[in-house]
Amino acid sequence: MQTVSNQKQTLLLVDDEPVNLRILKQLLHPDYQLIFAKHGEEALKLALQERPDLILLDIMMPDMTGFEVCQQLKQRPETQAIPVIFVTALSEEHDEAAGFAVGAVDYITKPISTAVVKARIKTHLSLVQVDELRKTRLQVIQRLGRAAEYKDNETGTHVLRMSHYSKVIALAYGLSEAQADDLLHAAPMHDIGKIGIPDSIMLKPGKLTDDEFTIMKTHAEIGAEIIGEADSELLRLAKSVALTHHEKWDGTGYPNGLKGDAIPLEGRIVALADVFDALTSKRPYKEAWPIEQTMDYIRQQSGVHFEPKLVELFEQNLAEIIQIKARWQDV
Numbered sequence: 001m002q003t004v005s006n007q008k009q010t011l012l013l014v015d016d017e018p019v020n021l022r023i024l025k026q027l028l029h030p031d032y033q034l035i036f037a038k039h040g041e042e043a044l045k046l047a048l049q050e051r052p053d054l055i056l057l058d059i060m061m062p063d064m065t066g067f068e069v070c071q072q073l074k075q076r077p078e079t080q081a082i083p084v085i086f087v088t089a090l091s092e093e094h095d096e097a098a099g100f101a102v103g104a105v106d107y108i109t110k111p112i113s114t115a116v117v118k119a120r121i122k123t124h125l126s127l128v129q130v131d132e133l134r135k136t137r138l139q140v141i142q143r144l145g146r147a148a149e150y151k152d153n154e155t156g157t158h159v160l161r162m163s164h165y166s167k168v169i170a171l172a173y174g175l176s177e178a179q180a181d182d183l184l185h186a187a188p189m190h191d192i193g194k195i196g197i198p199d200s201i202m203l204k205p206g207k208l209t210d211d212e213f214t215i216m217k218t219h220a221e222i223g224a225e226i227i228g229e230a231d232s233e234l235l236r237l238a239k240s241v242a243l244t245h246h247e248k249w250d251g252t253g254y255p256n257g258l259k260g261d262a263i264p265l266e267g268r269i270v271a272l273a274d275v276f277d278a279l280t281s282k283r284p285y286k287e288a289w290p291i292e293q294t295m296d297y298i299r300q301q302s303g304v305h306f307e308p309k310l311v312e313l314f315e316q317n318l319a320e321i322i323q324i325k326a327r328w329q330d331v
Contacts, residue, residue: 193223
């Protein structure tokens, strides 16, 4: 794998013909660190040990074909994310289809073109880097969400539940699976701004004074400031959720008194998910409300706190919401 001390990315080249390995070595060694295998078992062993950034894999090899090697790589958690490009003399359409079916990301036929091989490798390594960047951003968001939990009396399971409620509502509203997943991952940041609220207010066991509540309400803007400006869609979404999840459909919410469709959809969704879970969960200052009592309140708040369409969709999907609640119970 790439490290600080070794900036070159590592490629594993697999072919039972030494002349083919020499050709690839001559072509690639100026730009990459190369390791070589002449049969399938050796390739699997090296992939597990070295964790290369990408594998160039021949198909027609003795004992174990490239198809079988790729299948095994994709079945192992440690190696399944490594992109595999088949480099082979098999040029029939069904062979190429078989290669993609076992998990390869690309298929190059011999005799190889220098420009094609280099371009395909560069493309797929770039895609890996984009995916790793997204995973890193997601991990940062998740850890910041955990930081807010330590500041609050709420539990980590609250964040899990309301995030999954948010995804259910988003899908019901018509968002795509990818958009709903983004909201699932952004929702845990809704209360990140509570990091900036004094402990004397955050941990106060009794009712807040008007002045204290005014300070508490600043957590929405503090959260947006913590997340800041970013070109990441996930961070943009998290910022919007942090800033707008206390806005109300009738315009009486905070911090900006937004009304109706002026409230971003993600804020409207998270507001409903957050309130439902807060009401149905036990806290040091209150007992958990029964589901029906909570739904009565949410129906009363349709057109007031919550968008009416979201309330309808929430009720239509209540069975799934209850399943999520049962799956992640407070301990």
